[in-house]
Amino acid sequence: MPVKNREVAAGAFRDRWAVITGASSPVGLAVATHLMSVHGMRGVLHCRAHRRPLVQLVERLRRQGLDVPVLITQADLADPRALERWIAYVRRQVDHVGVLFFNAANFYKTPWAQMKWRDFLRMMTLHGWAPIRIIQKFYEKMEPPARVIFMVDAGIEQGYPAYAAYTASKAVMAHWTRLLARVLSPWVTVHAIAPYWIRREDEASEPVLLRITRGEPASLVTLLRAVDLILEGGGAMTGQVLWMDSGRWLG
């Protein structure tokens, strides 16, 4: 994706910080690239283990002329002590936060009948506790227009029995979306995006469509359009889950 000249990126979010958890994932990399190169934002890019994709991304964007400040950070956000250390570090580095994008996730099997407390706790900490704790510590640094965006999953509506801890803990994010939209209004708007399947650029569409009996998977491009809508859509739109799942949540 070409880097837009910062002089051209004159939108309301330019030069504000975007904090992106799980920025090392395909979705995180795409969103981080978009917010920095198109919206001219500064970036706090977080990963748990895979720092290399972030370093490579920043090197590539620098070669293309991006000159915004970028901070690469690493922490296991399912560990409450590591979470507190990460928050304290990032708080010292940033002011004027424009976007908090909660993308970090751990998707592994926890069949409901065999689910262990330890797995449930880790998922609840990563998807439920870490976002609210980060918002508690950052909302005073957010200035309007500012956005909180949660990456949830269309599976939260009915739940995936084989991934019970994942869908239950992701459902907490949808609850935070509604609760926080009310308490942070009108300074900050709060949004959730709920795909069923995000097709990556390197995935052929046919095998994916064979697995999905109804509808079309979301692509990274449509996801970025949703992010633009959230950023540019004004303050009236808040507290909603944007379902990108071809209507699956309807049953």
Ligand SMILES: NC(=O)c1ccc[n+]([C@@H]2O[C@H](COP(=O)([O-])OP(=O)(O)OC[C@H]3O[C@@H](n4cnc5c(N)ncnc54)[C@H](OP(=O)(O)O)[C@@H]3O)[C@@H](O)[C@H]2O)c1
């Ligand atoms: N992909 C899909 O089809 C799909 C469908 C529905 C919803 N979603 C949602 O969309 C988002 C992105 O999906 P994705 O497939 O791109 O995700 P992914 O590839 O599974 O990446 C997960 C990200 O979260 C980070 N992470 C994992 N465990 C963590 C922990 N304990 N502490 C901190 N960070 C942690 C990873 O960091 P490291 O790379 O450093 O390990 C990585 O950056 C997720 O929130 C997911 O729930 C995705």
